[in-house]
Structure formats: C-alpha cells, structure tokens
Amino acid sequence: MGRGLAQQCKERFPGIDLWYGMICREFKENTPIVRHQVHRVIMFPTKPLATLPYMSWQGQACLALIDKYARDLGAYNLNDPVALPAIGCGNGGLKQEDVIPILEKYLIGDRFTLVLRP
Secondary structure (H helix, E strand, O other): OOOHHHHHHHHHOOOHHHHHHHHHHHHHHHOOOEEEOOOOEEEOOOOOOOOOOOOHHHOOOOHHHHHHHHHHHHHOOOOOOEEEEOOOEHHHOEOHHHHHHHHHHHOOOOOEEEEOOO
16 A cells, blocks of 8 residues: 555554555455444555565556456445546556546446546
C-alpha cells in the first residue's frame, strides 16, 4: 500500500495496511475480496502479489485480476451501496478506457457507483 488509492486508504485509516498485508501474505495469489468492518472499506488486489520482495505496489495493475475481482464483487453480498474508483488507473498504469468497461460489465445497478477522475 505504497502509492495510489491504497496509499490514500492507508493514510485515512492507519493500521489498515498491516491488516490487509497479513491477509495478502496468508492467501497470496488466492487473496479474496475482504471488507474491513470498522472502516467499511472493500479491498482486493489489482496487481499480481509478489512474494519477495513484497512490494506489489510497484508493479503494473492487471486487467485479468480486475476482471476476476469485479465479477466476484458483483456477486458479493453487500447491504450498502459502494463507490468504486477506476481501480488500477494511476499508479497501476492502466487507462480508464480499458478498466471502465470491465467494471460496468459486472458492477451495474443501484449498488455500485463509479467515481471517475476528469
């Protein structure tokens, strides 16, 4: 959680990086979608998780991972609406025009709102 959205999350919710890091180290490439109950933040990797050195935030975001987790999130049992940015863009190096169609494919309806930068 060294840059981008993850860095913003870490700054806003101190300690969430340690909590999520433990989950990623435990599950590695099988890390599930997780929800931090106190802060009500939903998290999942958008970059392949590196093992050594553990610095996945330095890598490139992966459209296949975003597709997988967007599909899973669309089926996730949520009681509250979710605001979702164009994940993987910015520090992840992807373009919004590549990511948005994936998000729209799975995350449509009243439960999800895409929050896009200009």
